Amino acid sequence: MKNVLAPVATVILLATVMVFNSCKNREEDPTVGFSKEIQKIVPQSIVNDLRAKGMTINEGKVPPTLEGAFRANPYELLSPTGPEDVWAKGKIITAYRYLFSQQTADGKEVKIDYKSENGVDVGSGLGAFISGYGNKFTVFAEVKGRHENVDYTNLIVISGEVTPKGIADLQHSLYLT
Numbered sequence: 001m002k003n004v005l006a007p008v009a010t011v012i013l014l015a016t017v018m019v020f021n022s023c024k025n026r027e028e029d030p031t032v033g034f035s036k037e038i039q040k041i042v043p044q045s046i047v048n049d050l051r052a053k054g055m056t057i058n059e060g061k062v063p064p065t066l067e068g069a070f071r072a073n074p075y076e077l078l079s080p081t082g083p084e085d086v087w088a089k090g091k092i093i094t095a096y097r098y099l100f101s102q103q104t105a106d107g108k109e110v111k112i113d114y115k116s117e118n119g120v121d122v123g124s125g126l127g128a129f130i131s132g133y134g135n136k137f138t139v140f141a142e143v144k145g146r147h148e149n150v151d152y153t154n155l156i157v158i159s160g161e162v163t164p165k166g167i168a169d170l171q172h173s174l175y176l177t
Contacts, residue, residue, distance in 0.1 A: 060133030
């Protein structure tokens with residue numbers, strides 16, 4: 001009887017270890033993907049289009065803390081919207097100021113407000129969600145804004161890296177909706 005129990009116990013032990021290891025392997029990698037909230041407002045086609053135009057999109061579900069006021073200057077156009085765009089690559093755009101506040105405890109939502117330094121463009125987020133990992137982040141925000149007395153709603157995407165001196169490698173894109 002002893003000889004039969006040892007192999008059965010070994011098989012049960014191996015099966016248990018395999019089950020726990022397979023569950024462990026299925027755990028979500030926090031460095032990839034987007035939260036459900038981001039996936040609801042940003043189709044993968046927009047993410048792909050932004051990447052094709054050279055924008056860095058930082059994935060991950062453990063973004064850094066993003067709080068405070070930041071100034072973006074110089075602000076250089078890296079990719080026009082298309083061949084009909086009157087602004088060419090390399091155009092220097094008026095500096096902007098961004099205010100990030102009220103980041104949620106889980107770090108996945110933040111309030112955003114922005115204003116061009118010449119005052120002709122101002123906006124405020126209706127909902128802003130953050131992806132990222134470590135110090136790198138991407139904010140996806142639906143905003144209401146006003147540019148030269150014209151109201152608009154759009155999706156803005158802001159990427160960068162939080163550093164002790166501010167935000168490094170800041171990129172900003174917008175999609176009018």
